[in-house]
Amino acid sequence: MNIRNxxxxxxxxxxxxxxxxxxxxxxxxxIVLNDNPIHFWVLGESSTNQPAADIGTPGGNxxxxxxxxxxxxxxxxxxxxxxxxxxxxxxxxxxNGVFVDVGLFYPGASVTVEAWVKVGVxxxxxxxxxxxxxxxCFELDVDGNNYGRFIVRNxxxxxxxxxxxxxxxxxxxxxxxxxxxxGVVSVYRDxxxxxxxxxxxxxxxxxxxxxxxxxxxxxxxxxxxxxIGDIAKVAVYNYGLTPxxxxxHYTGGVxxxxxxxxxxxxxxxxxxxxxxxxxxxxxxxxxxxxxxSTAATPVLTPDATAFEQVIPTASAGQxxxxxxxxxxxx
Numbered sequence: 236m237n238i239r240n241x242x243x244x245x246x247x248x249x250x251x252x253x254x255x256x257x258x259x260x261x262x263x264x265x266i267v268l269n270d271n272p273i274h275f276w277v278l279g280e281s282s283t284n285q286p287a288a289d290i291g292t293p294g295g296n297x298x299x300x301x302x303x304x305x306x307x308x309x310x311x312x313x314x315x316x317x318x319x320x321x322x323x324x325x326x327x328x329x330x331n332g333v334f335v336d337v338g339l340f341y342p343g344a345s346v347t348v349e350a351w352v353k354v355g356v357x358x359x360x361x362x363x364x365x366x367x368x369x370x371x372c373f374e375l376d377v378d379g380n381n382y383g384r385f386i387v388r389n390x391x392x393x394x395x396x397x398x399x400x401x402x403x404x405x406x407x408x409x410x411x412x413x414x415x416x417x418g419v420v421s422v423y424r425d426x427x428x429x430x431x432x433x434x435x436x437x438x439x440x441x442x443x444x445x446x447x448x449x450x451x452x453x454x455x456x457x458x459x460x461x462x463i464g465d466i467a468k469v470a471v472y473n474y475g476l477t478p479x480x481x482x483x484h485y486t487g488g489v490x491x492x493x494x495x496x497x498x499x500x501x502x503x504x505x506x507x508x509x510x511x512x513x514x515x516x517x518x519x520x521x522x523x524x525x526x527x528s529t530a531a532t533p534v535l536t537p538d539a540t541a542f543e544q545v546i547p548t549a550s551a552g553q554x555x556x557x558x559x560x561x562x563x564x565x
Contacts, residue, residue: 266487272470279322296338303332329463334452343473344437349412354405355464367453372439385413385422389436395420397430416475426485502546
């Protein structure tokens with residue numbers, strides 16, 4: 236059997252290309268609503284005279300922005316960037332009598348409570364409530380050392396408290412989630428699971444009356460446990476979010492990092508038609524070439540008129556050749 240070799244050798248200059256990645260982000264509120272919270276307060280109103288809209292399902296518990304001191308202790312329209320996408324938030328000054336009253340409701344036997352919060356710089360020493368129910372059946376808060384906590388009281392009056400593995404950093408936004416499902420209490424800080432506790436039972440629903448729920452405080456709103464800092468995107472569910480759902484919510488709220496654009500040398504080789512039994516080889520010298528095959532795979536062009544082969548790490552001064560061997564029968 237005779238073999239006929241066809242060789243084409245040429246110096247090909249490397250071409251510089253600019254590569255970038257475009258990131259498309261979903262709206263954070265849409266991500267939350269997709270998991271069907273029974274109550275969801277964005278806290279994005281512009282005036283405390285407006286109700287804090289409850290856009291959950293069924294919702295129906297608009298909040299009342301309350302500042303019993305009348306000293307602008309609760310400010311709206313505060314920025315959430317760079318930690319959150321879109322909307323503004325509520326800022327609390329830490330004085331008694333400042334809170335958002337979201338009314339009376341019982342989540343059910345299981346519950347998840349989540350919020351984005353920014354602890355005020357210098358806020359130490361006291362427990363600060365993010366959202367809590369009067370009768371103590373649940374409270375999401377931050378302790379005196381800035382650890383995120385979730386406290387649950389069950390139907391036999393048992394209490395369990397779990398804390399995040401590391402504290403929240405004052406002046407930075409964090410995602411805090413408390414879950415009570417199948418008798419187990421757990422808490423997340425920025426999607427990382429913290430403490431867990433097998434409390435058992437179901438969520439308490441006793442009272443006293445009014446068993447209202449407050450954002451930024453607890454019980455009467457004058458307990459000394461008022462929030463200091465910012466709160467946004469507070470959601471309550473009547474079931475336990477899974478770890479994957481918590482992670483999805485966290486990554487949905489953290490802004491995407493803009494891609495770093497870099498220049499990479501690249502080589503595009505085009506054949507009018509694909510030669511049979513071919514290979515593409517490269518060498519860095521013609522005087523004493525050591526030809527080696529490349530791993531790039533040819534791809535048909537969109538118009539289906541030619542094959543292209545792209546070498547993303549091609550460098551200047553390198554030689555390339557295509558080798559096609561066609562067997563010819565005697």
